[in-house]
Amino acid sequence: MHVYNNKNLNKVRVWDLPTRVFHWALLLCITGLAITGSVGGSAMIWHFRFGYFVLTLLLFRIIWGLAGGRWSRFGAFIYAPQSLIKYLKGQGKLEHGVGHSPVGALSVFALLGVLLAQVGTGLLSDDEISFAGPLTRFVSNATVSLATNYHTAIGKWLLLGLVVLHIAAILFYLYRKHNLVLAMLHGDKNLVVAVPPSRDDALSRMAALLILWACAALAYWVFSLGAQAF
Numbered sequence: 001m002h003v004y005n006n007k008n009l010n011k012v013r014v015w016d017l018p019t020r021v022f023h024w025a026l027l028l029c030i031t032g033l034a035i036t037g038s039v040g041g042s043a044m045i046w047h048f049r050f051g052y053f054v055l056t057l058l059l060f061r062i063i064w065g066l067a068g069g070r071w072s073r074f075g076a077f078i079y080a081p082q083s084l085i086k087y088l089k090g091q092g093k094l095e096h097g098v099g100h101s102p103v104g105a106l107s108v109f110a111l112l113g114v115l116l117a118q119v120g121t122g123l124l125s126d127d128e129i130s131f132a133g134p135l136t137r138f139v140s141n142a143t144v145s146l147a148t149n150y151h152t153a154i155g156k157w158l159l160l161g162l163v164v165l166h167i168a169a170i171l172f173y174l175y176r177k178h179n180l181v182l183a184m185l186h187g188d189k190n191l192v193v194a195v196p197p198s199r200d201d202a203l204s205r206m207a208a209l210l211i212l213w214a215c216a217a218l219a220y221w222v223f224s225l226g227a228q229a230f
């Protein structure tokens with residue numbers, strides 16, 4: 001079932017540079033969010049900034065999931081339930097080990113979904129002292145209090161749980177002698193199957209930069225609706 005080997009049979013670009021930058025930037029921002037959220041007080045200014053960065057990254061990843069390199073596209077890791085069941089029974093296909101496996105894909109979608117919910121509720125949250133998300137004035141008090149409750153009491157623990165699971169899975173694969181982290185760093189996997197690579201040339205990277213810029217502009221517009229200092 002595993003498509004990795006130590007011999008250099010087929011070196012394939014699986015994670016294009018934009019996906020890798022997305023991943024490690026996300027890790028930095030989530031760490032920043034966790035720290036600033038726990039410290040509170042004036043650190044909340046950075047909590048907001050990291051939140052807008054994550055909003056930018058998530059918007060980017062959604063578009064990159066449609067337009068990015070072959071193995072970063074959602075189409076490459078949306079599996080039918082039968083594929084998941086077969087994979088769990090140890091009857092997966094060789095191709096399942098190229099990008100995200102059926103189980104890995106579940107965790108990726110869960111992470112992205114919970115991150116979106118965390119950012120979305122953050123935009124609607126209000127600590128009733130000094131900080132309010134930029135969209136609070138567009139919804140009722142009841143919605144603000146629901147969003148704040150989810151953001152501070154539920155979502156962050158869900159996210160933490162998923163991140164712990166995510167890292168545990170990476171360590172489990174490492175224990176089984178499959179280092180997934182290297183491919184998230186340099187982009188390539190050595191595979192026993194011949195599969196098309198993800199496009200990762202100067203032009204596709206330029207396109208990614210443009211998309212990222214547009215997503216940052218959108219996140220800035222969301223910020224400007226609340227008009228608190230950046």
Ligand code: HEM
Nearest residue numbers: 019023027030099100101104108111112163170180181184
């Ligand atoms: C806040 C912490 C983290 C978050 C939110 C996170 C989130 C994600 C997401 C969303 C993906 C999917 C990538 C994509 O297709 O765009 C992913 C994949 C991956 N992450 Fe993380 N990650 C975190 C921490 C880490 C850490 C600490 C490591 C390792 C040291 C790691 C290693 C990986 C690897 C190797 C993959 C690819 C998995 C595969 O081959 O299917 N992540 N992560």
